Amino acid sequence: MHKKPNQKYGTEKVASQRINEQITGVMQVRLVSDTGSEIVPFTVALEKAKEENLDLVEVSSGQEIPVCKIIDYGKFKFEQLKKTKEAKKKQHVITIKEIKLRPRIDIHDFEIKKRQAVDFLIKGDKVKVTLRFKGREMAHAELGMNVIVKMIEELKESGIPEKPPVHDGKQIVALINPK
Numbered sequence: 001m002h003k004k005p006n007q008k009y010g011t012e013k014v015a016s017q018r019i020n021e022q023i024t025g026v027m028q029v030r031l032v033s034d035t036g037s038e039i040v041p042f043t044v045a046l047e048k049a050k051e052e053n054l055d056l057v058e059v060s061s062g063q064e065i066p067v068c069k070i071i072d073y074g075k076f077k078f079e080q081l082k083k084t085k086e087a088k089k090k091q092h093v094i095t096i097k098e099i100k101l102r103p104r105i106d107i108h109d110f111e112i113k114k115r116q117a118v119d120f121l122i123k124g125d126k127v128k129v130t131l132r133f134k135g136r137e138m139a140h141a142e143l144g145m146n147v148i149v150k151m152i153e154e155l156k157e158s159g160i161p162e163k164p165p166v167h168d169g170k171q172i173v174a175l176i177n178p179k
Contacts, residue, residue, distance in 0.1 A: 017057050017058050017059070018057075018058040018061070019055050019057050019058070019073050020046065020049070020055055020056050021046075023042065023056065023066065027041065027042060028040065028041055028042060028065050029041075029042050029045050029056075029066050029067070030063075030066070030068065031045050031048070031068055031069075031070070032059065032067055032068070032069050033070065037067075039065060045070070048070060049070045052070060054070050054071055054072050054073075055071060055073040056069075056070055057069050057070075057073055057076060092124055094124060094125060094126060095126070096125065096126045096127070096128050096175075097120040097125045097126070097128070098127075098128045098129075098130055099113050099116060099117050099120075099127055099129050099130070100131075100132065101129065101130065101132075101148070101151065102132065103131060103133060103140065103143045103144040103147060104143070105147060110147075113151070114151065114154050114155065117151070117155055117158075117159075117176070118155065118158045121155065121158040121159040121176065121178040121179070122158060122178070123178075124178050125178065126162075126175060126176065126177055126178065127155070127176045128173065128176075129148060129152070129173070129175075129176065130171055130172070131144045131147055131148050131171060131172045131173075133170045133171065134170075138170065141167060141172075148172050148174050149165065151174070152165070152176065159176040159177055159178050159179055160176065160177050160179060161175070161177075162175040162176065
């Protein structure tokens with residue numbers, strides 16, 4: 001007839017409700033049906049559910065008189081699971097994609113990196129632009145900053161910088177959000 005409230009369906013857990021004899025400490029329930037709602041004694045509601053070979057499910061327990069429905073609990077949980085899975089499908093998880101640059105990057109390489117960053121931004125992902133220095137390149141940090149600023153300028157149509165570029169040790173980092 002019914003499963004345990006915390007039993008898993010697939011890999012997802014569905015929020016558990018009290019059903020049938022698990023509803024305790026109440027004398028009356030508000031029984032909701034297609035025709036309307038009525039306040040009945042708990043035992044009468046439970047008997048109606050057993051007569052119809054269905055389950056008495058507590059839909060809302062926050063009130064003085066809990067709200068219950070007579071439904072097939074297995075089918076109810078399955079519908080809830082479908083709704084949660086559908087909601088997850090519609091979500092877009094924002095990921096951070098990283099573009100790595102060098103201070104003395106060639107024009108063609110810069111254009112390729114820019115094109116990749118634009119593609120990431122169009123897909124809705126954030127882009128982390130990282131420029132790393134090696135050895136003596138640290139003496140010319142302004143060259144690296146110029147490259148990062150140029151990249152941010154080129155990406156203005158597709159994204160907005162979250163904050164100005166930050167010089168962090170041997171690298172400069174900028175984070176760009178999609179528009």
